[in-house]
Amino acid sequence: MEQTKNLQLPGNPRYQPKDLIKVWGYDYLYQSYIAVELAVMETLAEAGVIPADEFRLMTPAVTASLAEITTSEVDEIERKVTKHDIRALVHAMQQRMPEPLRRWVHMPLTSYDVIDTARAMQFVSAHNVVISKLMQLLYIFAARCRDHADTLMIGRTHGQHALPITAGFWLATILSRLIANTISLDAAAGNLVGKISGAVGAYNAQVGLGMYCVGDGPTFEERVLGKLGLAPALVSTQIAPPEPLADYLFATMKLVAALGQFGEDCRQLMRTEIGEICEPFAATQVGSSTMAHKRNPINFEGLVAAWISSQAEYGKVVGTLISEHQRDLTGSAVSRDYPVIVINLVRQMDTLLRADKAGKSFLERINIDKEACLKNFKMSAHLVMAEPLYIALQQYGYPGDAHELVNHKVVPEATRTGMSLIDTMRCLARESYDASIPGGRADWQLFADALMRLPDSVQEKLGRPEEYIGRAPEIARETAARAIALIASL
Numbered sequence: 001m002e003q004t005k006n007l008q009l010p011g012n013p014r015y016q017p018k019d020l021i022k023v024w025g026y027d028y029l030y031q032s033y034i035a036v037e038l039a040v041m042e043t044l045a046e047a048g049v050i051p052a053d054e055f056r057l058m059t060p061a062v063t064a065s066l067a068e069i070t071t072s073e074v075d076e077i078e079r080k081v082t083k084h085d086i087r088a089l090v091h092a093m094q095q096r097m098p099e100p101l102r103r104w105v106h107m108p109l110t111s112y113d114v115i116d117t118a119r120a121m122q123f124v125s126a127h128n129v130v131i132s133k134l135m136q137l138l139y140i141f142a143a144r145c146r147d148h149a150d151t152l153m154i155g156r157t158h159g160q161h162a163l164p165i166t167a168g169f170w171l172a173t174i175l176s177r178l179i180a181n182t183i184s185l186d187a188a189a190g191n192l193v194g195k196i197s198g199a200v201g202a203y204n205a206q207v208g209l210g211m212y213c214v215g216d217g218p219t220f221e222e223r224v225l226g227k228l229g230l231a232p233a234l235v236s237t238q239i240a241p242p243e244p245l246a247d248y249l250f251a252t253m254k255l256v257a258a259l260g261q262f263g264e265d266c267r268q269l270m271r272t273e274i275g276e277i278c279e280p281f282a283a284t285q286v287g288s289s290t291m292a293h294k295r296n297p298i299n300f301e302g303l304v305a306a307w308i309s310s311q312a313e314y315g316k317v318v319g320t321l322i323s324e325h326q327r328d329l330t331g332s333a334v335s336r337d338y339p340v341i342v343i344n345l346v347r348q349m350d351t352l353l354r355a356d357k358a359g360k361s362f363l364e365r366i367n368i369d370k371e372a373c374l375k376n377f378k379m380s381a382h383l384v385m386a387e388p389l390y391i392a393l394q395q396y397g398y399p400g401d402a403h404e405l406v407n408h409k410v411v412p413e414a415t416r417t418g419m420s421l422i423d424t425m426r427c428l429a430r431e432s433y434d435a436s437i438p439g440g441r442a443d444w445q446l447f448a449d450a451l452m453r454l455p456d457s458v459q460e461k462l463g464r465p466e467e468y469i470g471r472a473p474e475i476a477r478e479t480a481a482r483a484i485a486l487i488a489s490l
Contacts, residue, residue, distance in 0.1 A: 006072055011309075011340040015347045019129045023122050024339045027070035030089055032118035032125075034066050037093060039227040040196065041104050043220060047211055050104050057098040065096040086111040108205035110198055112327070116240040117194030119335070120230055123248060126342050127189040133349040134182050134255075135487050140352075140363045141175040142480035144168075149476035151370055152466055153276065154377045154384070161380035163387060164469045167276075167368050168476030170265070175479050177258035179486055185251040186490060191244045194230040196221040201236040201326070237326030242317075245338070249317050252341050256310045259348040263303025266366065270297045275372045280356070280365040299351050299362065306344040313340045381465045382420045386411055389421050389462055396453040405450065422462040425451055 007025040009016050022028055038058075045055035069092050078088035086106070094102040106114075149168035154161050198204050206212035206220050213219045221232045233240050269277035281295050317338060320331035352363040386406050393402035406421070414424040429447035451459075461467065 005070060009339070009343055010337055011343050015343065017343060017346040017350055020126060020343060020346060023125045023129070024343070027072055029071045030069055030074055031067065032121040033089055033114050034069060034093065035121065035228060036114045036117045037105060038063070038066070039224050040109060042227065043223045044104060044107070046223070047220070049211060054100040057101050062097060066093055069093065069096070086114060108198065108209065108211070109196065110238060112239045113196045113198065117196065117225065117228065117230065120192040120194050120240070120245065121228055122339070123192055123245065123342070124189060124229065126339070127185070130342065130346060131186060131490065133346065133353060134178070135490065136353055137349055137363070138175070138178060138182065138483040138487055140361055141171060141178065142483040144363070145171045145175055145476045145480040148368055149473040151368060151373060152377055152469070153373045154380060161384065163384055164377060164465060166469060166472040166476060167373060169472035172476045172479035174258060174262045174265070175483055177261070178255065179479070179483055181251060181254040181258055182486065185248070185255060188244070188248040188251045192230065192248060193233040193240055193244050194225045194228065195233050195236040195240045196224045197232070197236045199238055201238060239323065239327055242321050246317050246321060249314060249338060249341050252345050253310055253314050256307050256341065256345050256348060259345070259352070260304050260307030263300040267297045267300040267304065270300065274376065276369055276376060278367040278369065280362060302351055303348050306348045310341050310344045313337060377466070382414055382418055383411060384465050385421050385462050385468060388468060392454055392458050392462065393450055396455070396458070398450050398453055405446070420463055420465070422459055
C-alpha cells in the first residue's frame with residue numbers, strides 16, 4: 001500500500017526530507033483534517049448531541065478505515081462530484097462510516113475550522129522533527145566551538161583581513177544565532193492555534209443550537225482543540241489569525257538564514273586563495289564535469305540556496321497576512337506552499353547531519369585547516385595591530401590624531417617593509433635627521449615622542465599580534481555551554 005501512495009512533499013522534488021513525509025507527503029495531507037473531524041464528532045458525542053448508541057458504531061475498524069483516505073482519493077471525488085475539497089473529504093469519510101454516523105460528519109464546522117486547525121497540527125508535528133534535528137546540530141556545533149576555541153584565524157570585514165579571532169569564535173557567531181532562533185522557534189510553536197468558531201468566527205451555530213458551552217466548563221471549541229493539542233485563537237474570522245503561523249515561519253526563516261550564513265562563510269573560506277575550510281570529499285565524488293582538479297563546495301552552496309528559496313516562499317506568507325472581508329480564496333492556494341520553508345530548514349540540517357559509514361556527520365567532518373589559517377594570519381600579522389597601536393597612543397597621552405599617524409605614516413611604511421607596526425615606529429624614530437627632507441626633523445621627533453609615551457609592557461604586547469584575540473576563546477566556550485544548556489532545557 002505504501003508504494004502506491006503519492007509521497008511528494010511541497011516544493012522541488014529533488015529536495016524531499018523523508019522525516020516530513022508523514023506530515024506533508026501528498027497522500028497524507030488529509031490525515032490531520034480527519035483528526036479534526038473525528039475530534040469534533042467525539043466532542044459532540046460527549047455533549048450528548050450524537051446519541052451514544054450511534055457513536056458506538058465508531059469502532060477501531062471504522063477509524064482505521066478513515067485513516068486510509070488519501071489526498072488522491074479526495075481529489076478524484078472533488079473533480080467528479082463536489083467541486084469542493086472539504087465536501088469531497090466529507091463524502092470520502094461518509095462512504096467509510098455506518099449510515100447512522102454519516103450525518104454527523106462536519107457538523108457544525110466550516111471548511112477553515114478544519115483546514116486552519118489541521119494546518120497548525122501539521123506544523124506542530126513538523127516541529128517535533130525540526131527540534132530533534134536542531135538538538136543534534138547544536139550539540140555538534142558546540143563541540144566544534146570548543147575544539148577550535150584557540151585555533152588562530154584572521155578575522156575579516158568587507159572581504160579584507162581585519163583583527164585576529166579564533167575559528168571557535170567564528171563558529172560561535174553561527175551557533176549563537178542558532179541558539180536564539182531555536183528559542184524563538186520553540187516559543188512560536190507553542191503559540192500555534194486552531195479554531196472551531198464557524199463561518200465568520202462568532203460561534204453562530206454553536207450558540208444558536210445550544211452547544212457552545214455547558215455550564216461553567218470549557219467551550220465546545222476548547223474541548224475539541226484540547227483533544228488535538230492546540231489552544232484556540234482568542235478571536236478568529238472564518239480563518240484563524242495569520243500571525244501565529246507567520247511568526248513560526250519567520251523563526252524558521254531565521255534558522256534557515258543562520259545556516260545559510262554558515263554555508264556562505266564556508267564557501268568563501270574554501271576559495272583556492274584562502275583554503276581554510278574544506279568539505280569532506282568522498283572517494284568516488286566528482287568536483288566538476290570537466291575540470292578534474294576541482295572540489296566544488298556543493299553542500300555549502302546548497303545551504304545558501306535553501307535561504308534564497310525561503311526568501312521567495314516567505315513573501316507568500318507576508319502576502320496572505322490580509323484578506324478581503326476577513327476571508328477570501330486568494331490565499332488558499334498560496335498557503336499550500338508554506339511548508340517549503342520548513343522543508344528547506346530540514347534539508348539544510350540533513351546536509352549537515354548526514355553521516356558517513358563510520359557514523360560521523362558532515363558537520364563533524366568539515367576540515368578546518370590550522371596551517372592555512374596560520375598562513376593567512378601571517379599575511380597581515382604585521383599590520384593587524386594598527387587598532388591597538390593608535391588606541392594605546394591616544395590612551396597614553398599622544399596629543400595629536402593617533403589614527404591619522406598610524407593610518408598615513410606607520411601603515412604605509414610597514415606595508416612597504418613587511419615589519420610589524422611597532423618595529424616600524426621604532427625604526428622611524430631612529431632615522432637620522434635629513435635637512436633636505438621638508439619636515440624630516442619633525443617626523444623623527446614625532447615618532448620618538450610617540451614611542452616615549454608607550455610603556456615597555458604595552459610595546460611588547462603590540463609586538464604579539466597572535467595574542468590580540470580579545471575574548472574570542474572565552475566566547476567560543478561560553479556559546480558552546482549555552483547550546484548545551486538549551487539542549488538540556490528542551
